[in-house]
Amino acid sequence: MADIDFNGRVAIITGAGGGLGRAHALALAARGAKVVVNDLGGDVHGAGGDASPAQKVVDEITSNGGEAIVDGSDITDAAAVEKLVEDVKGKWGRIDILINNAGILRDKSFAKMELDDVRKVLEVHLMGTVNCTKAVWPVMVEAGYGRILMTTSASGIYGNFGQANYAAAKSGIVGFMNTLAIEGEKKGIHVNSLAPSAATRMTEDLLPQAVLDILQPETISPGALFLVSEAAPTKKILGAGAGVFAVSEMVEAPGVFIPEDARTPEVIAERWNEIADVSKDAAPLGSAFDQTAKYAKLAAKELGIELPG
Structure with a gap:
């Protein structure tokens, strides 16, 4: 099989200042992509802001001979995201890849969860994904080519105690992907989802160290790169973690007619x-x-x- 490369491609990656986003950014840049490292720089709960993590990723890429720029836009701000897309198109003339990766956690059992915890998580994960995708969509339609990768979660597919807000957002992203894959197919736009299990800021307090040690983000990025390559399928959910990859699929029983x-x-x-x-x-x-x-x-x-x- 021919090598997968991204020479000449331009990628926007949200939440790329650390964890999975950083791993995706470094891997794409190493294969020739020009990368926009978007990160607001907030904490895992969505508070604060700091451009330095994203700048460090850009510095890593450029020191290795790649091309990358920092963007500190808040993905929940649709106008800011639209400006980001305009600026990137103005700089590099195209946008081929969008990886919607940014997210936050506000975990609590549903009984103890405040409605604001639900709204904020939905706003970042689901609406942030919608905002970014909406902004790049016409660019990709015009080009007749695009690769969009959503980040869902096993919590959104199967559920997880204490994550009703996060699971709702991540499940919504799957529905969003399914429809966009249908709408984008004839336009050359492939849309997929990654369901990662990784050692990041969002999981470091939830998993034992021995598990975290084998769930490094770098074990997942090869799957992400395939799903944004020219060879990518569309409308697929790829579970990934610790070097293990598995497609998740919703199926329906044959059906029983009752008179x-x-x-x-x-x-x-x-x-x-x-x-x-x-x-x-x-x-x-x-x-x-x-x-x-x-x-x-x-x-x-x-x-x-x-x-x-």
Whole structure:
């Protein structure tokens, strides 16, 4: 297989002053990409601001012969993000890659969680991702090429105690990705998500040191680089951590038609094991409409109705 390189490509990476974002930035730059290192420089809870972490990453890149610039824009500020995109296009003439990586944590059990903790996490993770993606989208449409990588989480896919706000945001990002992958396919824009398990500021107080030692961000970046390369698939969720990579996929059971005269809650309960059986013939769906078509086709077959088309 040919080497994957990013010579001539321009990438914006949010939250790139440390952790995963830093690892992605260094890896992309090492393969020729011009990199925008975006980081507000706040703490893990979203407070404060400091440009020095992002500058250090830029210095690392330039000292190794790469090209990079610092950006301290707040991704929750749509106008600031739009200006960032205009400035990058003015400087380098293009934007090929966006990695939405920035995030914060405000972990508490839902009973103890303040609504502001929910709003702030949604604003940074979900709306920050939306703001950045919205700003680069027309640039990529015009170019007929783009690679957008979202950062979701196992918390958003499977849930995790104490992270109702974070899980809601990360699950929302998956839905956002699924739709944009459909809308971007004919425009040459591929959209994927990374679900990382990494030793970062956001996990250092949650995991034992022995686990953190093998979950270094650098073990994840190869997956990120593949998902923003020319060879990237689209509409995929890639779990990654400690050098392990696995695709996560939402699938649906084949479906059980229940006739109208038997369509009661009691029958649903009685046939629940059959309805919930994903051990055979379960499959992913391409879109919401595919689910509608599946149900209509199954019902029509059972009812002896011929559907058009």
